[in-house]
Amino acid sequence: MKFIDEYRDFEIVQNISKKLREYDREISIMEVCGGHTMAIHRFGIPSLLPENIKLISGPGCPVCVSGIGFIDNAIECSKINDVIITTYGDLIRVPGSKSSLEKEKSRGADIRIVYSALEALEIARSEKNKKVIFLGIGFETTAPGTAVTIQKAYNESISNFYLLSTHKIMPPVMEALLNDKVKIDGFICPGHVSTITGSGIYDFIPEKYKIACVVTGFEPTDLMQSIYMLAKQINSIDQKVEIQYSRAVVKQGNIKAQNIMNEVFETRDDNWRGIGVIPNSGLKLKEKYKSFDAELVFDVKVSSVKENTACICGQILRGLKTPKDCKLFGMVCSPENPVGACMVSNEGACHAYYKYRNYE
Amino acid sequence: MNDFITLNHGSGGRASQDLIKNIFIKSFGDNKTVLSDSAILNIPEDRIAFTTDSFVIDPIFFPGGDIGKLAVCGTVNDLAVSGAVPKYITASFILEEGLPVKDLKQIVNSMAEQAKIANVKIVAGDTKVVHKGKCDKIFINTTGIGVFEKDYSYISTGEKVQINDKIIINGFLGDHSVAVLDARNEMDLKSNVESDCACLNELIQNALKADMRIKFMRDVTRGGLATVLNELAEIINYGIELDEKNIPVRESVNGLCEILGFDPLYLANEGKVLMIVNAEDTNNVIKILQKNSLGVESKIIGEIVSDHPKIVVGKTKIGGKRIIDMLQGEQLPRIC
Structure with missing residues (x-):
């Protein structure tokens, strides 16, 4: 298939795999983005790397880092009369502290899967007697879509549309990891996030922490090339931000999308599951748009709950441990019956490990 | 009326x-x-x-x-x-x-x-x-x-499956799922793919009547090829190795899968049979299947191996290896 097969070329991948063996230093590379975790396992990338190159999965699965409180809030909202919850499909099976959206749907709550925030707004337009709440989740990739929708709702004076936001941004959590004890020699930087933000947001990483960064695409040749670029950088004295995914990412990013995001959202301190509160890492609606903020309109704050103490999702999200280190992994905790958040979403590190357990 | x-x-x-x-x-x-x-x-x-x-x-x-x-x-x-x-x-x-x-x-x-x-x-x-x-x-x-015209009870149980037996599929995977998705018209995506829904009894009988050593068969419906192979691996106690580059998938189906994040190995079919065949009979089975309009695209897609018992491993197109697990959760509800 055009624009796919070129990036899945056997020869190219094998050649890079050979070239990687030029470097024998032990290095740890973190893929921050859940989409990368998924692709790495789907194509069997670890089986193509020399033993001295270790990939660790970072906190880039939005579903995983948002955690139980957000789901509990959404569930509480779904119990309010005349409320329709609209959500991306990933969230529907995520366990909250007592239930999931899927279970609430089977009990009669009006919960609908949408593919975009605009689709949710369309539901609000056509069902004026209902209150439509959109569950806004994701990093800089999905936040502009949510922002455009809020702007449209504002301009059209739609009064039955609301946003429950757990949108987050990437740079603060990357910095938090670097300030933590995590051993990272290089970052495979998110591809889709960077189409919006540009690669400039990572400049502080080599400047301040001397850590290599490569903005990467999602195909096997992208990943292999990036790992090679990182190995080369790590083995040199010159750490910088490089763009491997140059067919989609430029340094300044998508200015229009950034402007819309900045117009609608402002940052707030936000809780990352397993990591804790990170200053200015979450997005909430600005004052001008507060009538759309479900948190303000519907008073459904639930208290935070304790998680299973044996679950090491927090350490996995920080790259300190791998799913294989977890006592619950594959035994008590599986995609069918997830205990920790990393097992829930397709992009979660545990889910990806479970599904594509590296064949060695 | x-x-x-x-x-x-x-x-x-x-x-x-x-x-x-x-x-x-x-x-x-x-x-x-x-x-x-x-x-x-x-x-x-x-x-x-x-x-x-x-x-x-x-x-x-x-x-x-x-x-x-x-x-x-x-x-x-x-x-x-x-x-x-x-x-x-x-x-x-x-x-x-x-x-x-x-x-x-x-x-x-x-x-x-x-x-x-x-x-x-x-x-x-x-x-x-x-x-x-x-x-x-x-x-x-x-x-x-x-x-039954002969005692074929072993075909359901898989008891005769041996190492080196080959895995055959009679054509493109995923057409049914994609056709149904198209018909739902929820996503403004048009693939022009038709469901493979068809009766396979003649195709299958042609191979059985030629005395081919077909050791196991399943129709590949909900859960897709990955799920059927995992069920088989569970029964036979051997490993299964798939060569992903030989698995027939239409370009349009692949394209839609890329957009929606589906894996064709998990998509439902309604006219596909998976056969495990004695290695020596494989080419003849392919010839027989290809004579029928429902088997023109028949391919050998893998084999039974002694390594990794009960586990299905895919050789990816780039030469990597991955485990192909059973479908978790529902990919598309009400597909049949």
């Missing part, structure tokens, strides 16, 4: 009789059909294959078929992959009040057409009508009986 199904059509009285005569008997029966409480079948064999399946697909019409065609093919295929020759089918209908009678006619006609193609008789049936909103347009249950 009315243009729409009413509760009266399920009453058991005059309207029910009219419906049976004008629609079901007209399509399924012959002039000599006498309505009685059960069909009397003449089955000389002491061993039969017996199966049942319910169909709730949404939408009821889709590119390449409808719920009626699916209901016959599904049951015929369940019998055929056991090595049996499908003979008799029953059909039970649950109709929603308000279903257009012309839709019912079209569905019943395509059932009759498939039954003719598969050389099976529809010998008994039932109809119930429920209030509007209590079911979605039409649900169908079919039950089937097939007879």
Whole structure:
């Protein structure tokens, strides 16, 4: 298939795999983005790397880092009369502290899967007697879509549309990891996030922490090339931000999308599951748009709950441990019956490990 | 007759009789059909294959078929992959009040057409009508009986499967899922793919009659190829290795999978059979399958190996290896 097969070329991948063996230093590379975790396992990338190159999965699965409180809030909202919850499909099976959206749907709550925030707004337009709440989740990739929708709702004076936001941004959590004890020699930087933000947001990483960064695409040749670029950088004295995914990412990013995001959202301190509160890492609606903020309109704050103490999702999200280190992994905790958040979403590190357990 | 199904059509009285005569008997029966409480079948064999399946697909019409065609093919295929020759089918209908009678006619006609193609008789049936909103347009249950010309009971159990046996699939994967997705029209994506929904009994019998050593068969429906192979791996205690570059998937199906994040190995099919065949017979089986229009794209896609027992491993197109696990959760609800 055009624009796919070129990036899945056997020869190219094998050649890079050979070239990687030029470097024998032990290095740890973190893929921050859940989409990368998924692709790495789907194509069997670890089986193509020399033993001295270790990939660790970072906190880039939005579903995983948002955690139980957000789901509990959404569930509480779904119990309010005349409320329709609209959500991306990933969230529907995520366990909250007592239930999931899927279970609430089977009990009669009006919960609908949408593919975009605009689709949710369309539901609000056509069902004026209902209150439509959109569950806004994701990093800089999905936040502009949510922002455009809020702007449209504002301009059209739609009064039955609301946003429950757990949108987050990437740079603060990357910095938090670097300030933590995590051993990272290089970052495979998110591809889709960077189409919006540009690669400039990572400049502080080599400047301040001397850590290599490569903005990467999602195909096997992208990943292999990036790992090679990182190995080369790590083995040199010159750490910088490089763009491997140059067919989609430029340094300044998508200015229009950034402007819309900045117009609608402002940052707030936000809780990352397993990591804790990170200053200015979450997005909430600005004052001008507060009538759309479900948190303000519907008073459904639930208290935070304790998680299973044996679950090491927090350490996995920080790259300190791998799913294989977890006592619950594959035994008590599986995609069918997830205990920790990393097992829930397709992009979660545990889910990806479970599904594509590296064949060695 | 009315243009729409009413509760009266399920009453058991005059309207029910009219419906049976004008629609079901007209399509399924012959002039000599006498309505009685059960069909009397003449089955000389002491061993039969017996199966049942319910169909709730949404939408009821889709590119390449409808719920009626699916209901016959599904049951015929369940019998055929056991090595049996499908003979008799029953059909039970649950109709929603308000279903257009012309839709019912079209569905019943395509059932009759498939039954003719598969050389099976529809010998008994039932109809119930429920209030509007209590079911979605039409649900169908079919039950089937097939007879064995030889003792093929090992085909269902997989007990003869050995290391080095080859894995064969009779064509492109995922067409049914994508056709149904297209028909739902939820995403403004058009692929022009038709469902592969078809009766496989002739294709399968051709290979069996040629005395090919076919050791295991399954129709690859919900859960896709990955799920069937995992079920097999669980039974046989050997490993399974797939060569992903040889797995036939249409470009348009692949494209849609890329956009939506699906893996074609997990998509549903309604006209695909997976065969495990003795290595020496593999090329002959492929030749026999390719002579039938439902097997033109038949391919060898993998083999049974001694490594990694009970685990299905895929050699990816880039030369990596990954574990192919069973489908977790529901990829697309109401696909059949």
